Amino acid sequence: MIRSPALTRARMSVVVVALWSLLIAPTINAQLSRPPQYSPQLVSEIKKVQQAAMESDYAYRQLAHLTENIGPRLSGSPQAQTAVEYVAAELRKLGLEVKLEKVMVPHWVRGEETAALTDYPGMAPGTTQKIVLTALGGSVATPAQGLTAEVITVNNFDELQALGRDRVAGKIVLFNAKFDQQLADNGFAGQAYGQAVAYRGGGPSAAARLGAVAALNRSAGGAEYRLPHTGALRYADDAPKIPAAAVAAEDADLIAHLTSEGRVRMRLVLTPQTLADAPSYNVVADLKGSDHPEQIVIVSGHLDSWDLGRGAIDDGAGVAIAMQTAQVLKQLHLRPKRTIRIVAWMNEENGARGGRAYAEDHKADLVNHFAAIESDLGAGHPLGFYAQGKPELLTVLQPLATILQSQGAGVTRMVEETGTDVAPLGEAGVPTFAPIQDARAYFNYHHTAADTLDKVNPKELQENCALVAALAYTLANMPQTLPR
Amino acid sequence: MIRSPALTRARMSVVVVALWSLLIAPTINAQLSRPPQYSPQLVSEIKKVQQAAMESDYAYRQLAHLTENIGPRLSGSPQAQTAVEYVAAELRKLGLEVKLEKVMVPHWVRGEETAALTDYPGMAPGTTQKIVLTALGGSVATPAQGLTAEVITVNNFDELQALGRDRVAGKIVLFNAKFDQQLADNGFAGQAYGQAVAYRGGGPSAAARLGAVAALNRSAGGAEYRLPHTGALRYADDAPKIPAAAVAAEDADLIAHLTSEGRVRMRLVLTPQTLADAPSYNVVADLKGSDHPEQIVIVSGHLDSWDLGRGAIDDGAGVAIAMQTAQVLKQLHLRPKRTIRIVAWMNEENGARGGRAYAEDHKADLVNHFAAIESDLGAGHPLGFYAQGKPELLTVLQPLATILQSQGAGVTRMVEETGTDVAPLGEAGVPTFAPIQDARAYFNYHHTAADTLDKVNPKELQENCALVAALAYTLANMPQTLPR
Numbered sequence: 001m002i003r004s005p006a007l008t009r010a011r012m013s014v015v016v017v018a019l020w021s022l023l024i025a026p027t028i029n030a031q032l033s034r035p036p037q038y039s040p041q042l043v044s045e046i047k048k049v050q051q052a053a054m055e056s057d058y059a060y061r062q063l064a065h066l067t068e069n070i071g072p073r074l075s076g077s078p079q080a081q082t083a084v085e086y087v088a089a090e091l092r093k094l095g096l097e098v099k100l101e102k103v104m105v106p107h108w109v110r111g112e113e114t115a116a117l118t119d120y121p122g123m124a125p126g127t128t129q130k131i132v133l134t135a136l137g138g139s140v141a142t143p144a145q146g147l148t149a150e151v152i153t154v155n156n157f158d159e160l161q162a163l164g165r166d167r168v169a170g171k172i173v174l175f176n177a178k179f180d181q182q183l184a185d186n187g188f189a190g191q192a193y194g195q196a197v198a199y200r201g202g203g204p205s206a207a208a209r210l211g212a213v214a215a216l217n218r219s220a221g222g223a224e225y226r227l228p229h230t231g232a233l234r235y236a237d238d239a240p241k242i243p244a245a246a247v248a249a250e251d252a253d254l255i256a257h258l259t260s261e262g263r264v265r266m267r268l269v270l271t272p273q274t275l276a277d278a279p280s281y282n283v284v285a286d287l288k289g290s291d292h293p294e295q296i297v298i299v300s301g302h303l304d305s306w307d308l309g310r311g312a313i314d315d316g317a318g319v320a321i322a323m324q325t326a327q328v329l330k331q332l333h334l335r336p337k338r339t340i341r342i343v344a345w346m347n348e349e350n351g352a353r354g355g356r357a358y359a360e361d362h363k364a365d366l367v368n369h370f371a372a373i374e375s376d377l378g379a380g381h382p383l384g385f386y387a388q389g390k391p392e393l394l395t396v397l398q399p400l401a402t403i404l405q406s407q408g409a410g411v412t413r414m415v416e417e418t419g420t421d422v423a424p425l426g427e428a429g430v431p432t433f434a435p436i437q438d439a440r441a442y443f444n445y446h447h448t449a450a451d452t453l454d455k456v457n458p459k460e461l462q463e464n465c466a467l468v469a470a471l472a473y474t475l476a477n478m479p480q481t482l483p484r
Numbered sequence: 485m486i487r488s489p490a491l492t493r494a495r496m497s498v499v500v501v502a503l504w505s506l507l508i509a510p511t512i513n514a515q516l517s518r519p520p521q522y523s524p525q526l527v528s529e530i531k532k533v534q535q536a537a538m539e540s541d542y543a544y545r546q547l548a549h550l551t552e553n554i555g556p557r558l559s560g561s562p563q564a565q566t567a568v569e570y571v572a573a574e575l576r577k578l579g580l581e582v583k584l585e586k587v588m589v590p591h592w593v594r595g596e597e598t599a600a601l602t603d604y605p606g607m608a609p610g611t612t613q614k615i616v617l618t619a620l621g622g623s624v625a626t627p628a629q630g631l632t633a634e635v636i637t638v639n640n641f642d643e644l645q646a647l648g649r650d651r652v653a654g655k656i657v658l659f660n661a662k663f664d665q666q667l668a669d670n671g672f673a674g675q676a677y678g679q680a681v682a683y684r685g686g687g688p689s690a691a692a693r694l695g696a697v698a699a700l701n702r703s704a705g706g707a708e709y710r711l712p713h714t715g716a717l718r719y720a721d722d723a724p725k726i727p728a729a730a731v732a733a734e735d736a737d738l739i740a741h742l743t744s745e746g747r748v749r750m751r752l753v754l755t756p757q758t759l760a761d762a763p764s765y766n767v768v769a770d771l772k773g774s775d776h777p778e779q780i781v782i783v784s785g786h787l788d789s790w791d792l793g794r795g796a797i798d799d800g801a802g803v804a805i806a807m808q809t810a811q812v813l814k815q816l817h818l819r820p821k822r823t824i825r826i827v828a829w830m831n832e833e834n835g836a837r838g839g840r841a842y843a844e845d846h847k848a849d850l851v852n853h854f855a856a857i858e859s860d861l862g863a864g865h866p867l868g869f870y871a872q873g874k875p876e877l878l879t880v881l882q883p884l885a886t887i888l889q890s891q892g893a894g895v896t897r898m899v900e901e902t903g904t905d906v907a908p909l910g911e912a913g914v915p916t917f918a919p920i921q922d923a924r925a926y927f928n929y930h931h932t933a934a935d936t937l938d939k940v941n942p943k944e945l946q947e948n949c950a951l952v953a954a955l956a957y958t959l960a961n962m963p964q965t966l967p968r
Binding site: 064065068069070071077078079081082083120121122123124125126127129132223224225226227249250253254257258261309444445448449450452453454455 | 548549552553554555561562563565566567604605606607608609610611613616707708709710711733734737738741742745793794928929932933934936937938939
């Protein structure tokens with residue numbers, strides 16, 4: 001999911017947002033301009049859509065199949081391909097016009113990943129201390145037999161710079177920046193993530209510039225259950241590419257403790273492979289509009305996932321939520337006035353190629369893209385929706401927010417970015433939207449082996465489905481145009 | 485730690501115990517007989533001991549060394565031997581008379597452990613679905629290349645029996661009994677554990693009697709972070725020994741889901757080895773009594789641990805708490821009237837050989853064992869202490885309970901067993917004791933890779949040290965004898 005600091009900073013406390021938006025925002029909005037009135041028929045239809053989604057188990061069954069029958073869906077993997085075919089077939093079953101739009105994706109394959117401390121103060125003779133870690137997506141490999149080097153611990157980039165090349169060259173550097181769980185518990189989960197993830201993204205090249213032979217980061221996430229959190233790194237052009245991995249919080253603590261007492265050496269084996277880019281697909285499925293078929297409202301999540309877990313909260317849930325919108329309109333025999341386009345994006349996690357390819361391939365037609373929704377922050381209880389674009393978006397959607405208030409989801413808030421895959425559309429002027437999910441526990445599981453089906457509460461998934469379906473139907477049927 | 489259902493049933497809700505004991509028990513006790521009065525000097529010394537332990541970081545430093553510098557300490561491992569030598573040396577440093585009492589222990593060594601579903605409904609061609617599991621202690625191995633068989637799921641022993649040999653023979657059986665986290669959250673953690681652990685202990689032989697080729701159990705513990713919980717199994721004499729492992733809760737869910745949809749096959753590789761019994765030691769360290777040196781008050785925890793984590797809550801904490809009692813008496817220059825004997829037991833986890841050997845070796849002297857304390861339920865806030873023996877124990881210790889109330893630990897309660905290692909002493913008539921720890925989160929980490937130093941709150945460890953030191957000093961100095 002989200003990786004941009006701008007976005008993570010924007011994802012403010014759900015609690016604060018809730019209070020702000022419920023108590024203050026409506027007043028401000030009313031002063032800006034007057035919300036429109038929707039016709040009684042449209043209001044009635046939105047409520048029917050909302051209610052039907054709230055009662056359906058379609059999304060949960062789709063999510064169960066994606067995660068448990070198919071499994072993890074890293075770009076380029078057989079599971080990703082099976083998932084593309086599965087989602088396309090399911091949407092065809094609903095009667096949608098489905099296309100697979102080709103996109104070339106990175107093809108990175110995890111290998112062996114083991115590490116142990118081989119020398120440290122007080123160690124039992126003939127033993128090692130196991131280190132739990134996982135390679136970062138895109139990491140180069142160590143030699144097949146591993147590398148052994150001294151480990152040093154720094155808490156931030158400044159401490160690394162202060163050590164300088166003399167003390168960093170030839171070493172393995174651990175960036176031990178702690179995930180701020182209190183910040184996350186207070187509702188600022190995205191901000192806590194943004195702080196920690198800086199070292200995952202930029203740490204390897206920062207260490208390599210000073211001659212380090214490998215880089216480790218304390219896992220960017222909450223929950224200390226010996227779980228390493230993977231995620232993409234970014235090699236800079238001006239630095240050697242060195243192997244990089246995320247260690248579990250407990251192992252970061254261990255290394256920090258032992259390096260404070262004396263010399264610590266580690267044997268590190270990481271054997272991932274970066275293969276040639278592979279062909280894959282965005283799944284693009286249209287429920288044609290009756291009055292303005294050329295006008296497109298995208299409803300989407302991303303189909304690819306990391307490989308450690310089963311891609312439930314990130315982001316099988318988003319795909320299932322989008323599919324539910326189509327299912328519920330078919331079930332209710334409601335044909336939208338504008339075209340509703342369900343998109344299951346490919347390669348959000350390690351390249352964002354799907355979103356960018358779509359914006360490029362449809363460049364000439366983006367003027368007809370009325371709006372785009374992406375859900376990519378799990379499936380926790382939604383408090384309302386984020387919007388990106390002109391602030392007046394919130395005014396014209398105020399009647400919808402009033403309807404959503406019935407399910408405790410009446411909050412609206414402007415942000416700089418709503419989702420990685422729709423960001424290129426947003427940059428091209430298309431208004432974009434996302435549910436405001438309760439993400440306090442999201443980063444406990446995100447990018448780990450524990451991102452599994454059980455982490456999604458079926459009732460809260462239904463709430464997200466209801467919100468997104470109601471939002472999509474409103475956007476597809478509202479008489480007003482959106483400011484852009 | 486604790487494995488006997490009798491004990492786990494006895495470890496009742498800390499909340500209920502607290503209310504019961506605070507509001508009702510004192511009244512009942514008062515009716516049984518009148519509590520004694522301790523001399524002002526004894527009361528003053530108990531309070532000094534309690535206070536000094538509450539302010540010391542000695543136990544935490546010992547625990548940090550045991551877990552992080554030495555590491556996991558499974559019986560027979562080099563780390564267990566290093567830990568024996570380390571604890572002995574530390575207690576000698578304090579001036580205690582230290583002996584290593586030999587005990588032959590099982591020597592089981594974990595090997596490779598991997599599993600994957602190789603055939604199941606809806607699978608992506610050419611893929612498998614990874615299953616996270618860990619061998620149970622004492623398990624025999626699969627063939628080195630693994631075994632592949634159909635998996636079937638049962639929720640309890642009755643369902644297994646109902647299937648019968650025809651449908652079980654040749655299969656891998658998953659016992660999918662869920663850990664009752666709600667029961668644990670309500671304070672009945674031991675009871676929740678007792679229910680789940682029945683399948684870990686007895687499942688393999690029950691399945692083998694019907695011809696199963698391997699047995700899996702859903703992990704006996706809370707917290708669903710893809711963490712398998714190991715622990716000892718018990719092979720029955722009348723059944724073939726088959727390989728056995730605990731799967732993570734998420735993987736039990738997956739198997740249950742897929743087996744409900746169709747045929748599921750698994751490839752299972754477990755290569756543990758059971759080597760010849762190895763020599764090891766109980767560490768036995770005496771702080772000689774001034775008036776009755778022949779009378780012994782044991783203060784103990786167990787030094788061995790499982791191999792996945794680092795043995796912090798189970799039971800490095802118990803050993804560190806016991807060591808703190810000696811340290812604090814030395815620091816305060818308080819010589820007890822009876823001998824305080826610090827014991828670090830070996831092999832609680834997979835054989836209980838240390839406790840049994842001690843009782844056997846000291847059989848002739850057990851009449852002089854005044855009391856025995858063991859801490860083996862983590863280091864959560866202590867609410868008071870358990871006692872095993874005559875109910876009048878609580879009466880003669882009531883003045884201590886009143887003192888402990890100052891640290892929120894004034895609860896006293898009779899139980900059938902206080903700790904595995906002191907149970908043989910209890911059976912021989914020695915009164916035994918244990919802290920009543922808040923164990924609501926204990927089984928989230930117990931027997932997993934996440935049993936690491938950070939799971940121990942330094943302040944709560946100090947509270948346990950204060951309680952145990954005060955209890956030990958009281959037992960060693962009270963003018964009364966204990967009923968037995």
